Amino acid sequence: MNAATVCNISVRPSISQFPANPIRRHKTSIGGRRRRRNPILLLARASLAIETVEGQARSDSESESVARRLILLRHADSSWERPLLRDHDRPLSKAGEADAVIVSHKLQQLGWIPELILSRKPYAVNWCSDALRTQETLKIMQEQVRGFMEAEVRFISSFYSIAAMDGQTAEHLQQVICRYARDEILTVMCMGHNRGWEEAASMFTGASVELKTCNAALLEAAGKSWEEAFALAGLGGWKLQGLVKPSGNL
Structure with a gap:
């Protein structure tokens, strides 16, 4: 009754x-x-x-599984005006600076603003290498879009070296993301270099992804945590939602 x-x-x-x-x-x-x-x-x-x-x-x-978004951004174009500079110390070219402005606004239009970024200064979370050109790319994006300035930023020195090692970038990115990204963070941006970033984007999605300078691959997978998202999607299971480029359509 x-x-x-x-x-x-x-x-x-x-x-x-x-x-x-x-x-x-x-x-x-x-x-x-x-x-x-x-x-x-x-x-x-x-x-x-x-x-x-x-x-x-x-x-x-029963906590719900949610969409988790990963931005893999290659740094903007660097300058070769001073050929004797170490690769690590090369700044952005004028074209690279302009591209960083455009891409930051395109990401804002799409609503893909990271909560976590990986850089040397702890004022923004993107995950970024410490190479000068990645730092300058991030600085321009922070100046253009407030959301990038409000994001948490961490400096990951290994992002520079791991990108040069065949087949290791995807696994390394997964480990770093799971270490630093809290469950409440839903959008993470990793800034780095080729060939590793292009290789990681291709391995995560199972598609052939080309990342030229200042190109961003937008990836998505579902999970109650970042660990679960990577476990469920595995390699090849992340959905490629699009590529953001300085020129052309979003």
């Missing part, structure tokens, strides 16, 4: 109708008389209480 049926009862049934009722009688002192509580009401209330507790337990234990 449900709660709605109980509310429509106007005559108290005889207690003799419930000879096997295990509910104990409760005594109250009202005018010196003993009153027995209605066993139907007690059973209904107990049933409702059990359903409420069970429903709450299910709700607490």
Whole structure:
């Protein structure tokens, strides 16, 4: 009998109708008389209480799987005006600076603003290598779009070297992301270099992805956590939502 049926009862049934009722009688002192509580009401209330507790337990234990977005951005074009500079120290070219402005606004239009970025200075989370051209790319994007400035930024020195090693970038990115990205963070951007970034994008999606300078691959997978998203998608299971380039369509 449900709660709605109980509310429509106007005559108290005889207690003799419930000879096997295990509910104990409760005594109250009202005018010196003993009153027995209605066993139907007690059973209904107990049933409702059990359903409420069970429903709450299910709700607490079942967190929803959500879309998690990964931006793999290659740094903007670098300058070769000073050929004797170390590769690590080459700044952006004028064209590279302009491309960084364009791509930052395109990501904003698409709503792909990272909450986590990987850079040398701890004021923004993107994950970024410490090479000068990646730092300058990020600085321009932060100046153009407020969301990039508000993102958490971490400096990952290994992003520079790992990109030169065949077949290791994808696994390394997964490890770093799972280490630093909290479950509430839904969009992460990793800034780095080829050939590793292009290779990682291709391995994650199972497609052939080309990343020229200042190109961003937009990847998505679902999971209750970043660890689960990587575990469920595996290599080749991330969905490629698009490529953002300085020129052409979004």
